[in-house]
Amino acid sequence: xxxxxxxxxxxxxxxxxxxxxxxxxxxxxxxxxxxxxxxxxxxxxxxxxxxxxxxxxxxxxxxxxxxxxxxxxxxxxxxxxxxxxxxxxxxxxxxxxxxxxxxxxxxxxxxxxxxxxxxxxxxxxxxxxxxxxxxxxxxxxxxxxxxxxxxxxxxxxxxxxxxxxxxxxxxxxxxxxxxxxxxxxxxxxxxxxxxxxxxxxxxxxxxxxxxxxxxxxxxxxxxxxxxxxxxxxxxxxxxxxxxxxxxxxxxxxxxxxxxxxxxxxxxxxxxxxxxxxxxxxxxxxxxxxxxxxxxxxxxxxxxxxxxxxxxxxxxxxxxxxxxxxxxxxxxxxxxxxxxxxxxxxxxxxx
Amino acid sequence: xxxxxxxxxxxxxxxxxxxxxxxxxxxxxxxxxxxxxxxxxxxxxxxxxxxxxxxxxxxxxxxxxxxxxxxxxxxxxxxxxxxxxxxxxxxxxxxxxxxxxxxxxxxxxxxxxxxxxxxxxxxxxxxxxxxxxxxxxxxxxxxxxxxxxxxxxxxxxxxxxxxxxxxxxxxxxxxxxxxxxxxxxxxxxxxxxxxxxxxxxxxxxxxxxxxxxxxxxxxxxxxxxxxxxxxxxxxxxxxxxxxxxxxxxxxxxxxxxxxxxxxxxxxxxxxxxxxxxxxxxxxxxxxxxxxxxxxxxxxxxxxxxxxxxxxxxxxxxxxxxxx
Amino acid sequence: xxxxxxxxxxxxxxxxxxxxxxxxxxxxxxxxxxxxxxxxxxxxxxxxxxxxxxxxxxxxxxxxxxxxxxxxxxxxxxxxxxxxxxxxxxxxxxxxxxxxxxxxxxxxxxxxxxxxxxxxxxxxxxxxxxxxxxxxxxxxxxxxxxxxxxxxxxxxxxxxxxxxxxxxxxxxxxxxxxxxxxxxxxxxxxxxxxxxxxxxxxxxxxxxxxxxxxxxxxxxxxxxxxxxxxxxxxxxxxxxxxxxxxxxxxxxxxxxxxxxxxxxxxxxxxxxxxxxxxxxxxxxxxxxxxxxxxxxxxxxxxxxx
Numbered sequence: 001x002x003x004x005x006x007x008x009x010x011x012x013x014x015x016x017x018x019x020x021x022x023x024x025x026x027x028x029x030x031x032x033x034x035x036x037x038x039x040x041x042x043x044x045x046x047x048x049x050x051x052x053x054x055x056x057x058x059x060x061x062x063x064x065x066x067x068x069x070x071x072x073x074x075x076x077x078x079x080x081x082x083x084x085x086x087x088x089x090x091x092x093x094x095x096x097x098x099x100x101x102x103x104x105x106x107x108x109x110x111x112x113x114x115x116x117x118x119x120x121x122x123x124x125x126x127x128x129x130x131x132x133x134x135x136x137x138x139x140x141x142x143x144x145x146x147x148x149x150x151x152x153x154x155x156x157x158x159x160x161x162x163x164x165x166x167x168x169x170x171x172x173x174x175x176x177x178x179x180x181x182x183x184x185x186x187x188x189x190x191x192x193x194x195x196x197x198x199x200x201x202x203x204x205x206x207x208x209x210x211x212x213x214x215x216x217x218x219x220x221x222x223x224x225x226x227x228x229x230x231x232x233x234x235x236x237x238x239x240x241x242x243x244x245x246x247x248x249x250x251x252x253x254x255x256x257x258x259x260x261x262x263x264x265x266x267x268x269x270x271x272x273x274x275x276x277x278x279x280x281x282x283x284x285x286x287x288x289x290x291x292x293x294x295x296x297x298x299x300x301x302x303x304x305x306x307x308x309x310x311x312x313x314x315x316x317x318x319x320x321x322x323x324x325x326x327x328x329x330x331x332x333x334x335x336x337x338x339x340x341x342x343x344x345x346x347x348x349x350x
Numbered sequence: 351x352x353x354x355x356x357x358x359x360x361x362x363x364x365x366x367x368x369x370x371x372x373x374x375x376x377x378x379x380x381x382x383x384x385x386x387x388x389x390x391x392x393x394x395x396x397x398x399x400x401x402x403x404x405x406x407x408x409x410x411x412x413x414x415x416x417x418x419x420x421x422x423x424x425x426x427x428x429x430x431x432x433x434x435x436x437x438x439x440x441x442x443x444x445x446x447x448x449x450x451x452x453x454x455x456x457x458x459x460x461x462x463x464x465x466x467x468x469x470x471x472x473x474x475x476x477x478x479x480x481x482x483x484x485x486x487x488x489x490x491x492x493x494x495x496x497x498x499x500x501x502x503x504x505x506x507x508x509x510x511x512x513x514x515x516x517x518x519x520x521x522x523x524x525x526x527x528x529x530x531x532x533x534x535x536x537x538x539x540x541x542x543x544x545x546x547x548x549x550x551x552x553x554x555x556x557x558x559x560x561x562x563x564x565x566x567x568x569x570x571x572x573x574x575x576x577x578x579x580x581x582x583x584x585x586x587x588x589x590x591x592x593x594x595x596x597x598x599x600x601x602x603x604x605x606x607x608x609x610x611x612x613x614x615x616x617x618x619x620x621x622x623x624x625x626x627x628x629x630x631x632x633x634x635x636x637x638x639x640x641x642x643x644x645x646x647x648x649x650x651x652x653x654x655x656x657x658x659x660x661x662x663x664x665x666x667x668x669x670x671x672x673x
Numbered sequence: 674x675x676x677x678x679x680x681x682x683x684x685x686x687x688x689x690x691x692x693x694x695x696x697x698x699x700x701x702x703x704x705x706x707x708x709x710x711x712x713x714x715x716x717x718x719x720x721x722x723x724x725x726x727x728x729x730x731x732x733x734x735x736x737x738x739x740x741x742x743x744x745x746x747x748x749x750x751x752x753x754x755x756x757x758x759x760x761x762x763x764x765x766x767x768x769x770x771x772x773x774x775x776x777x778x779x780x781x782x783x784x785x786x787x788x789x790x791x792x793x794x795x796x797x798x799x800x801x802x803x804x805x806x807x808x809x810x811x812x813x814x815x816x817x818x819x820x821x822x823x824x825x826x827x828x829x830x831x832x833x834x835x836x837x838x839x840x841x842x843x844x845x846x847x848x849x850x851x852x853x854x855x856x857x858x859x860x861x862x863x864x865x866x867x868x869x870x871x872x873x874x875x876x877x878x879x880x881x882x883x884x885x886x887x888x889x890x891x892x893x894x895x896x897x898x899x900x901x902x903x904x905x906x907x908x909x910x911x912x913x914x915x916x917x918x919x920x921x922x923x924x925x926x927x928x929x930x931x932x933x934x935x936x937x938x939x940x941x942x943x944x945x946x947x948x949x950x951x952x953x954x955x956x957x958x959x960x961x962x963x964x965x966x967x968x969x970x971x972x973x974x975x976x977x978x
Contacts, residue, residue: 059539072869102871114862119884125863129870170627171398178866185870200397201566202610205623227539234612234621257614271544272614273569 014049015085017189017221018071018105021045023080025066029294039293040066041245043080045320048189053215053222055232055253057268058242061293064225067242068193071223072107073098103133103185110194112174116166122177123162126150129184149180152218153210172203179210189221190214196231208235229272233257241265244293244301247320251327259337261329263306300332308333357428358385359527359560360409365422367401367408370415376632378404378417380584386528386560391551393575393592394564395607399628401584402564406532409562410449411439427527444475447528448521453537454513458505464516465491465501472523490519495549511542515549522553528560535570547574569611572596580604583629583639590664600666602644638669646670712958719952723768730762734919742938751940755931763924764944770920774836774905775952779898781840783847786893787883790851794859795878805852811845820904824913835914839904847893854889858882892963899956906949921945 025040041063048054058064069075071082073089082089084101092098106129109115116122123146130142137145150158153176166174175195182190192211196204212235214220226232232239232253239253241262249262260266291301300306303313312332320328323336367379379401386392396402407413409424411431424431427446431439451457459467468487472478478486491501494515505513514534521529531550535543551574554561565571571578572592579589580601588601599605606624626643629635635642641651650669659671722729731750732739736758743753751760793804823838858864859882867877883890908914909922916923924945928934933941 059541074865074868099871102869107866107869109862109866111862115866117863117881117885119887125866125870128867128872132871172627181866181870200628201568202397202607202624203627205610205612205621206625208612209620209623229540230612230614233614234618254618267541269614271541273544273567273573274613274615 014051016047016049017085018223019045019047019083020067020071021081021083023067023070023082024078025063025070025075026078036294039245039296041070044247046240046247046250048221048223050188050221051215051219052238053211053224053236054238054240055236056223056225056240056242057227057229057232059227061244061291062242063245064227064242065193068107068191068223068225071105072191073102074107099132104188105191106182106185106187107191107193108175108178108182108195111198112171112178113166113198115178116174118166120165121162122164122166122169122174125177125181126184129181133185145184146180149183150177152183152214153177153180154206155180170203171199172206175199175207176210179207179214183214183218183220187220189223191223191225193225194227195224197226197228204231211235229257229268230274241268244291244296246301246317246330248302248331249327249329250320251324255324255327259324259327261323261327261334262302262331263308263333264302265329267305300330358387359390359427360386360562361423361425362409363423363425365405365408365424366420367404367413367417368420369417371632373632375420377420377634378584378631379408381422382581382584382586384579384586384589386562388527389554389558389560390577391554391561391563391575393571393578394562394581395566395568395571395578396581397566397607397628399583399631400581402581403532405581406449406530406562406564410447410530412449444471444521444526445524446526447530448524448526450514450517450521450529450531450534452533454510454517455505457517458513460505463502463504464496464508468516468520468523471520475524486523487519490523491516493522493553494519495545509542510538511546514538514546518546518550518553522557522559525557526559528562531561531563533565534563536565536567543570550574568607580607583634584631585639585667586665587640587667588664590662594662594664600661600664600671601640601668602646602670603640606643606645638667706962708958709960709962712955712961715951715955716959719768719772719948719955722765723772726765726769730759730765732759732762734758734762734766736762742936744938745940751944752938754927754941755933755936755938760924760941760944763919764921764948767920767924767945768948770832770918771902771905771922771948771952774832774839774920775898775902775956778836778839778843778901778905779894781836782843782897782901783890783894785840785844786847786851786897787890789844790848791855791878791882791886793848794852794855795874795882808845808848808852811842812849814842816842816904817907820908821911821913824908831915832918835905835908836901838908839901843897843900843904847897850889850893851886854886855882858885888963892960895956895960895963899953899960902949902953902956921948 023044023046024042026037027040028034029036029038044063044067046054046056046067056064056067066075070077077090084105089101092101116125126146126149127142130137130145134142134145146162147158150156150161155161155173155176161169161173169177178195179190195211196207199207208231211222211224215222224232224236236253239249239251239256240247241249241256241264243264249256249260249265256265257269260269291304293301298317299315300309300313300318303309306313310333316332318330318332320330321334321336322328323334324338362382362384364381364383365379366377366381368375368377382401382405384392394402394405404413404417407417408419409431411434413419419432422432426442429442434442458464462470465484465487468490469480469483472486473483488498488501492498496512496515496519500508500512505516508516514537517534535546538546547570550561563571563575575592577590578592578595579586580595580603581587582603588595588599588604595604596608599608603624606622609621610623612621624643629639629642635652637650637652637654638644638656641647644651648669654669656667656669656672658665658667659673660666661671737756739749739753739757739759741753741755741757743749745752749759749761751764753759754763789804789808793801793808819842820838823841824834827834864877864881867881872881905914905920906922906925909920910925910929912926914920914923914926916926922945925942928938928941928945931941933939
């Protein structure tokens with residue numbers, strides 16, 4: 001990866017590829033007659049443009065994987081909609097339309113050991129994807145294209161790799177095959193669900209660099225889902241922080257890291273071990289964990305762990321507010337500093 | 351933090367562990383030597399397949415077939431661990447050293463409350479009246495930071511972080527001299543990880559036990575360990591005080607590893623990682639095991655196996671440092 | 674960024690299921706296991722006998738010209754029957770029908786098991802409940818009485834009916850196991866990947882799910898074949914098969930009808946009985962290999978001394 005591959009500011013005229021509108025997904029717990037619902041995500045409004053890598057960061061249970069699966073069509077939304085280039089995805093009926101969408105917005109999965117079928121050669125998924133999404137290609141054309149795809153993801157010599165079985169490849173190589181499968185569909189936006197979490201540390205960088213290269217060379221946007229803020233910073237333009245099914249904060253990645261507005265973001269940043277930072281003094285140990293959101297009421301879901309919580313936080317669910325240029329947070333207590341002078345306010349008096 | 355007592359608590363000398371497979375023995379741990387002093391926190395870092403967990407299990411004498419210690423010595427408080435049998439080991443287990451595993455869910459009994467399990471663990475090694483056992487387990491829970499309201503919970507009712515804390519409480523039940531931990535935080539989220547690490551460090555200061563902490567996450571352990579050992583392909587390639595290994599990594603693998611961690615502070619810069627993959631332990635490369643991936647390789651590297659060479663306070667297994 | 678080609682990552686633990694494609698798995702599984710090899714050899718022996726029957730058997734099995742109840746001798750290796758037929762020739766030719774029944778019924782039962790078990794797992798919901806109920810009913814039906822009733826009720830005693838009866842009573846056991854495995858596979862990421870790239874459900878079941886269940890399916894096939902051998906023998910012995918056909922089971926029927934044991938010709942009973950047991954054992958031995966593949970915990974730890 002070169003300096004040219006580093007995240008850049010998206011073009012001013014970049015079109016919007018995908019937008020979620022109040023996207024909601026609830027899971028019923030128990031049998032048919034149960035009234036207990038697990039709130040996977042509630043009221044999510046996200047947008048992704050061309051030439052953009054958006055990182056969706058959160059701990060387990062925050063809903064980030066649920067969003068990916070909603071966008072990919074694996075889950076059906078309980079409420080809300082997903083717009084692809086302005087058109088509702090829920091309305092897609094014919095197989096051709098659905099296939100078209102699946103090709104434009106494919107997904108790359110987390111588990112390099114489970115994402116490839118062990119009984120077929122690694123080229124199987126790529127060939128199938130080509131067969132389904134590139135009907136214009138002949139058999140010879142598919143073969144050539146498969147080789148080109150393997151080269152594009154850094155698996156050279158491509159011809160050698162086509163015939164291998166998954167057990168013959170390392171974790172990093174298998175993930176690259178996953179990217180090649182996604183590329184086969186000529187995508188606009190790739191949903192990458194924790195693509196490097198299960199890889200060795202020294203291999204992760206290679207795959208992250210691949211994402212940046214694909215963005216620059218093939219002009220593909222990414223929704224990069226992860227729990228690792230450091231890797232999100234490395235590769236993404238915008239950062240969206242999720243907590244317990246809601247978006248807590250969203251904005252340009254450097255701005256969010258330098259000026260975190262939501263108390264959860266601040267907590268997250270303070271907890272990330274940074275090898276280059278000096279050793280910090282022990283702080284108050286924090287025992288609580290993110291809640292399982294079952295039939296929650298109104299109110300901010302972070303209030304139990306928040307050092308700044310006020311009375312309003314338990315009554316009214318905070319909505320995203322613009323606090324800095326292009327930078328929003330859903331918090332009653334955070335102050336706006338469009339003039340760049342203030343940090344997060346102290347608790348307001350009731 | 352580094353003890354000044356003369357004899358180290360644990361001494362591992364040229365330990366080798368083999369897995370007996372259909373294709374012959376595969377050496378998972380190759381001539382590893384290290385020492386841990388009283389009260390010291392030793393971090394062992396490496397990626398998958400480097401042998402760090404196998405090493406840990408070998409030291410704790412928890413290996414089962416097809417893995418076995420094929421040669422080498424492990425001396426713990428003057429006892430020769432390798433030659434002791436199960437009966438003799440039982441006297442040492444939990445009292446003098448204990449183990450914390452990676453996944454608490456696999457180690458905790460799902461049908462017993464955690465307090466009861468703790469009481470059982472203590473009671474197995476020390477005779478105490480039941481009321482005293484209960485009091486002790488409550489005390490331990492409090493020490494590791496588990497809320498009293500969770501005392502009578504079952505493991506599945508607790509969060510991941512709390513289960514790990516329960517494991518640590520169990521490991522500390524008899525105040526051992528050495529606690530061996532195999533990636534206890536890898537299943538936890540970042541915030542839970544940090545608070546658990548802080549708690550471990552605090553307990554270590556309070557009780558003075560030594561720790562061997564195995565992880566793949568170098569940045570995590572670097573804040574807490576006194577000394578750091580880096581493993582690759584079954585061998586220790588670098589070992590020294592954490593600050594030295596961190597501020598000035600010497601072995602090319604350590605250097606590469608350091609370059610694989612993106613930072614959230616400082617300028618954004620492209621990182622290279624390390625090209626290639628770890629070797630097949632069944633057919634390791636000739637000479638230095640890292641040479642096929644090393645950016646500073648030269649001719650000697652593929653012919654001879656490097657020994658440890660000293661540079662300041664570090665030991666480095668690399669010919670670059672052979673003066 | 675160039676990545677070095679890594680040819681073979683050794684996994685120090687035991688081998689992964691289905692590494693080398695479907696045929697490779699089966700071949701590898703069978704040859705690596707001594708019990709399975711023994712079973713395979715035995716089965717191969719029977720197969721050879723069935724194919725080369727006209728060459729091996731010294732006489733026409735139906736020929737009635739020899740002396741009755743002759744003891745085993747040079748001319749008649751296993752003696753003759755009550756009606757003067759050569760037992761050895763009957764045994765050899767009988768191999769054909771017995772083998773055919775075993776394999777056909779085994780295959781039929783396996784196919785139904787797969788269809789019911791995998792559909793139940795994949796469709797889920799109400800269908801799953803219905804198919805499960807269906808399977809459970811057949812599972813608990815007492816097989817022998819059922820076979821007797823069906824066999825008696827259907828006056829046609831031909832081979833097809835025999836096979837059908839065995840299939841009806843034999844498919845449910847396998848369906849349960851297949852459903853379990855299909856369920857566990859359902860959430861594997863490569864299936865999600867297949868759905869995500871737009872594959873149709875039927876394609877996914879046939880080309881993605883089933884190939885990953887090969888070991889279990891083959892094991893169930895051999896189990897069903899084993900069941901078929903014994904069931905067919907049982908049915909034919911009590912007279913529910915076609916007494917005019919030639920198989921080991923019908924040989925037993927006639928031997929019993931003629932009081933062979935009392936008349937001092939135990940070989941007439943023992944020979945077919947032994948063959949039935951041997952073929953069954955062959956299938957059981959072959960199945961050891963597949964048990965061990967699907968359940969690594971059963972693998973023996975091989976120590977090099």
